[in-house]
Amino acid sequence: MQSAIRHLQSDTVQYLKARLGDISAFDIANDLLVAISGIDMFFRNQEDFLATKELLKPCFAVSEETDRREYGDFQTPSKLADSICSHLTAENISPDVIIEPTFGKGSFLLSAVKLFGEVKEIYGVEIHEPYYWQTKFSILEYFINNRKQNKPKIFLYHNNVFQFDFGTIEKSIGRHNVLILGNPPWVTNSELGSLDAHNLPGKSNFKALNGLDAITGKGNFDICEYIILMMIKLFSKYNGHMAMLTKNAVIKNLIYDLPKMNYNIHNSSALRINAKEHFDASVEASLFKCSFGRDDNQSAFLCKVSMLASPNVVENTFGWVRDKFVSDMTSYGTHKKYDGVSQYIWRQGIKHDCSNIMELDSLSGNKYRNGLGQEMNIENDMIYGLIKSSDLHSPVITQHRKHVIVTQRMIGESTAHIEYQSPKLYQYLLQNKHHFDQRKSSIYKNKPLFSIFGVGEYSFKPYKVAISGLYKRSSFSLVLPVNGKPLMLDDTCYHLGFDNITDAIFVWAVLNSVHVQELLASITFLDAKRPYTKDVLMRLDINQVACDMTYEEIVAQIGSLDKTMIVDVNEDKWIIFREQFTNVKDKGGDQPSLFACQILIPSPLAGEG
Ligand SMILES: C[S@@+](CC[C@H](N)C(=O)[O-])C[C@H]1O[C@@H](n2cnc3c(N)ncnc32)[C@H](O)[C@@H]1O
Structure with a gap:
């Protein structure tokens, strides 16, 4: 909470001091704050409220946790979150309900309140308490300065996304349009292993890999991938969309698993961003966007790639062409006759x-x-x-x-x-x-x-x-x-x-x-x-x-x-x-004597050898 208040403008601090100064009970303060900002239960208890009042006084020391690698902590700059939300509105995506499963410092939530004029309810979960407070205060500050703006109901939870019960949110969606928005943690389960960290879902073999695949590295997955899949499983039965920032490798895995896992999504696209510029991260990343619901067309298993800056210029399309997974559908057409089974075992x-x-x-x-x-x-x-x-x-x-x-x-x-x-x-x-x-x-x-x-x-x-x-x-x-x-x-x-x-x-x-x-x-x-x-x-x-x-x-x-x-x-x-x-x-499968090399008689793909 300390760092959240430290990030407020001095006008906001003065405003809060003046409005909260005479109030002594947290529920009365909550009534006032929900009217200003839409945020439900701003203070969870009397203790939160008294701590805030103390921190609004001048001078306080700030100590922040520094090693956040376990949490895959790459906060989205507000400029990028704004351009993503602007892109979604330009695509006529107009959600009634928005869910941000790991909201961090809240850049997506702030962009959402600014840019989605029709949104009625916003839900967010975040594990790191300083961020939970920073987001609450940033949204409060935004509404203090923009009183006429549409004010959705906002429910923010300080919780672990792997333990959070999304059931209550599901109930309120009904026939509304939902948007799953955000940027889940950028960390793999093996990186967590090397950090001796435990920020993992309870059941980590969620792709039901066999023992050998788990050993040969196919069992290594991004926490982000798990969270995206969790959101797809929970919410793709409703009307709506998903727009999540993630590594390109995660998007490739999602599309690769589409036919096998029978996910209820279609119209997938990857909008490339410059991760070095926005996150100082040397990795290829994109906004993964898809529509919920089934589309029995074969194109449901494809993903269009373009740049976020020019979303209508499709650079290539990857995904499943019949039973073959390809990285570039157009050029694949010319060479597909050579895509078969190797006669030699690699x-x-x-x-x-x-x-x-x-x-x-x-x-x-x-x-x-x-x-x-x-x-x-x-x-x-x-x-x-x-x-x-x-x-x-x-x-x-x-x-x-x-x-x-x-x-x-x-x-x-x-x-x-x-x-x-x-x-x-x-x-x-x-x-x-x-x-x-x-x-x-x-x-x-x-x-x-x-x-x-x-x-x-x-x-x-x-x-x-x-x-x-x-x-x-x-x-x-x-x-x-x-x-x-x-x-x-x-x-x-x-x-x-x-x-x-x-x-x-x-x-x-x-x-x-x-x-x-x-x-x-x-x-x-x-x-x-x-x-x-x-x-x-x-x-x-x-x-x-x-x-x-x-x-x-x-x-x-x-x-x-x-x-x-x-x-x-x-x-x-x-x-x-x-x-x-x-x-x-x-010869009916005899190995030719000229080749001492091992030759494989065409058969289904063999496993790692
Ligand atoms: C890549 S950052 C992005 C934050 C925010 N979504 C944004 O776009 O700026 C990932 C966030 O996930 C949070 N996080 C990591 N593990 C979590 C968990 N198990 N439950 C909830 N939040 C988690 C981190 O604290 C961090 O704020």
């Missing part, structure tokens, strides 16, 4: 969650230094060159900066043999066992000592075609062995492995062709944390693209490769390469 690189111990710099011979600066002499046989996302910047990779210890050849393999096979390495691992024991992920539970993931026969293939999952660039690199040993990729990369360089070159050329590159542009979301995922890569129908490419196109594609690499590349080999997939089908 693999994520090695995961160990122990980089200080497992990733090494080579000093000389058998001498290495780990991430803690410890130097050691260890056997080389389980040590491989390591390529990370940041290393995949050129078409061909023949060098590496780091090394990685590969303790297993397949997931779950016993590691007992290391003690005899590489005793010095075993001693090193044993000395650092406590670092492995600290790995939080449940995938390492009840597994052999020093276990890793993302490893299998494919990891040891000499020739690889790889892409970074994290970077925006969609080009694929050819990764070649160094000193006769295959290079390993880390878990930020995806790859295919081959025994034979010519096959690797053909696949690399196909993947870098305009057909695949343009398809990727129309199905990936570059503002996602990981634009390229196994799911996206498994959609690339390499065979179909190969069938549409001539040998001349392949020659043009491989022109930059070193001559020594392409000695075996010729038109006959290309023809045989293209025929392999047809033969797979003809």
Whole structure:
């Protein structure tokens, strides 16, 4: 409350002092304030009232909670809230009831009272008490200065949105038009985990993910997404709209889940804002807008993207085109024939969650230094060159900066043999066992000592075609062995492995062709944390693209490769390469012998492997 009163103009303070000065009971003060501002129960009790009167006296100290990361606290500047509400009124959205589930310092509520002339009731919830007071006093101040303005009934609650009972609000909506407005917290459940914070809904697996998806990161969600879904579930059965500021990743998830979750919304759009300018946040964000109610048209599963500043200029449309999720519907039309099922199984690189111990710099011979600066002499046989996302910047990779210890050849393999096979390495691992024991992920539970993931026969293939999952660039690199040993990729990369360089070159050329590159542009979301995922890569129908490419196109594609690499590349080999997939089908599913790489006979998308 202290900081709320500190934000008032001195005229407002004088006004309140004069009007409240002679009043001694909070309910009489409340009668006066509801008449001035529409705010119901301005003071919750006598204590609130006396505290306010005390604070209206000159001089008081202010102490504010500083670390509000747990609450995803990015307050909307009033200028932005005003332009959003102006946009909504220009779209003829004229709500009777407005609900702001996490109102903060109240910029949306203030814009709403200013700009929605017909609104009858406003409801808001906020967990942080100083903001609760600041909003109340700001609205009071607004009505003191604008006495003729339409005065809705305003109900503000200091409460946790996850515990608040929205039932009472629902009752008052009836046939009225509702608008869910606001900007819910910008924080993910895993960020909360790292802050050891608990600002979470009771049931956090609200998408009912299976155990593996929860482990592989699909279980990480934004609190904001949960709140938006909660509002959709509660209020989409009424007439009205939603307009919420949120990260683009959240909007993508909402649209992605539309068919599965059967949400009662349509007419979705994302109006891009400059989050750096408004929130000093380096993230892509937009106003997510939708209408409540069902629309059985297929377009209900699409979302139009434009800028808030020019909402009528649609930049692109993303969402579901039949059973395919696409980022750009228009360009997708040209390349959709290549959107199928990959004949090869894409693999994520090695995961160990122990980089200080497992990733090494080579000093000389058998001498290495780990991430803690410890130097050691260890056997080389389980040590491989390591390529990370940041290393995949050129078409061909023949060098590496780091090394990685590969303790297993397949997931779950016993590691007992290391003690005899590489005793010095075993001693090193044993000395650092406590670092492995600290790995939080449940995938390492009840597994052999020093276990890793993302490893299998494919990891040891000499020739690889790889892409970074994290970077925006969609080009694929050819990764070649160094000193006769295959290079390993880390878990930020995806790859295919081959025994034979010519096959690797053909696949690399196909993947870098305009057909695949343009398809990727129309199905990936570059503002996602990981634009390229196994799911996206498994959609690339390499065979179909190969069938549409001539040998001349392949020659043009491989022109930059070193001559020594392409000695075996010729038109006959290309023809045989293209025929392999047809033969797979003809042979009723036998794996063709030419390809030592794992080939997937077309089937529904596989899970993460
Ligand atoms: C991104 S800020 C936006 C505030 C306001 N909606 C606006 O547009 O300026 C998110 C707000 O959610 C509040 N908040 C966070 N967790 C909450 C919870 N569990 N219940 C209610 N409010 C919460 C924070 O205190 C913060 O004020």
